[in-house]
Amino acid sequence: MPTRTRTKTTIGWIGTGRMGYEMAGHLAKAGADVTVWNRTRAKAEPLGKYGAKVADRVAHLADRDIVFCMVSTWNDVKDVMQQLLAGKKQPRIVIECSSISLEGSAELRGMLAARGIEYLAAPVSGNAKVIKAGKLSFVCSGPRKAFDDALPYLEMIGPSASYVGEGELSRIVKICHNVFLGVVTQSLAEITVLAQKAGVPRHAFLEFMNQSVMGSMFTRYKTPAFVNLDFKVTFTPYLLRKDMDLGLDAGRRFEVPMPLAAATRDQIQSMMGRGWTEQDFATLLLQQAQASGVKLEPENVDVKDGLS
Ligand SMILES: NC(=O)c1ccc[n+]([C@@H]2O[C@H](COP(=O)([O-])OP(=O)(O)OC[C@H]3O[C@@H](n4cnc5c(N)ncnc54)[C@H](OP(=O)(O)O)[C@@H]3O)[C@@H](O)[C@H]2O)c1
Numbered sequence: 001m002p003t004r005t006r007t008k009t010t011i012g013w014i015g016t017g018r019m020g021y022e023m024a025g026h027l028a029k030a031g032a033d034v035t036v037w038n039r040t041r042a043k044a045e046p047l048g049k050y051g052a053k054v055a056d057r058v059a060h061l062a063d064r065d066i067v068f069c070m071v072s073t074w075n076d077v078k079d080v081m082q083q084l085l086a087g088k089k090q091p092r093i094v095i096e097c098s099s100i101s102l103e104g105s106a107e108l109r110g111m112l113a114a115r116g117i118e119y120l121a122a123p124v125s126g127n128a129k130v131i132k133a134g135k136l137s138f139v140c141s142g143p144r145k146a147f148d149d150a151l152p153y154l155e156m157i158g159p160s161a162s163y164v165g166e167g168e169l170s171r172i173v174k175i176c177h178n179v180f181l182g183v184v185t186q187s188l189a190e191i192t193v194l195a196q197k198a199g200v201p202r203h204a205f206l207e208f209m210n211q212s213v214m215g216s217m218f219t220r221y222k223t224p225a226f227v228n229l230d231f232k233v234t235f236t237p238y239l240l241r242k243d244m245d246l247g248l249d250a251g252r253r254f255e256v257p258m259p260l261a262a263a264t265r266d267q268i269q270s271m272m273g274r275g276w277t278e279q280d281f282a283t284l285l286l287q288q289a290q291a292s293g294v295k296l297e298p299e300n301v302d303v304k305d306g307l308s
Helices: 018-029 041-050 074-084 102-113 128-132 144-157 169-197 202-211 217-228 237-254 259-273 281-291
Strands: 010-014 033-037 066-069 093-096 118-121 137-141 160-165
Touching: 010 018, 018 033, 018 041, 018 066, 018 128, 018 144, 033 041, 066 074, 066 144, 074 102, 093 102, 093 144, 102 118, 102 169, 118 137, 118 144, 128 217, 137 144, 137 169, 144 160, 160 169, 169 202, 169 217, 169 237, 169 259, 169 281, 202 217, 217 281, 237 259, 237 281, 259 281
Parallel strands: 010 033, 010 066, 066 093, 093 118, 137 160
Antiparallel strands: none
């Protein structure tokens, strides 16, 4: 690899979808030297107002010191990484944040190791609103040194970065996390509709739940959607189904039965089959209401999401 004479670490950012846009924006606002690339360039351009540069081609990020990647599936990651590494230049570290399989992550590690590039697998917990609120969490695995070098930049994006060990260990942590996200959301939909059908307004029920030992940052920030039926997308049903499938694949591989995950995966599939694909995955509530013979109306109550 050619010797670098620059002193300031340069960052490349691949993928400015819902998550990547906010994450790269935090880096740029914190004063990092960031160049972003997105397949649909128009989505990356507004980051210019925070000082980020926008590249025309992903290969233009190859001379950056650290390249982050935040796209959708393993196939998409592979696609952009092949473009990134097509030329002679290469970054020192790649930090891959999309939610992908252990197998995909291991294949990427092999591709990068063959070029002498350090690789940190760094998936995240939290949606774009969580990033805006400064509460995103990373779970990281790979060489400890790559983690230590990346940490100042991870901390510009979110306050918490856990190092869980070598290899692809962070991937299984993230897969487990999102299986829980799906199961909890389905369960929350079931009990919210049950309480409503028995006569309790959703806002009153969820206010109690959120303050109880069962409440969480997640139940609080999903409450406005459940109460006022605002399903502006934060995370698509398609991406959640991908994560449930990753969880079920891992369950098969490690021979762990996952009955709740399997049932939830099929609830998500049914919801998608009914055409609820473009809104937030919290439309699991609408499906549950329909299955219960309950007609939902927005309650138009000013409930807090716990983030602002
Ligand atoms: N949303 C959440 O709450 C959340 C939370 C944690 C983790 N995640 C994970 O984070 C990742 C991104 O999620 P998101 O919600 O930001 O998704 P998103 O809004 O759909 O954005 C996807 C991004 O990937 C790009 N992309 C997809 N396929 C590509 C390809 N073949 N080549 C180049 N670029 C490609 C898209 O480019 P275009 O703009 O051109 O389409 C876009 O920038 C996913 O793995 C997801 O599971 C999401």
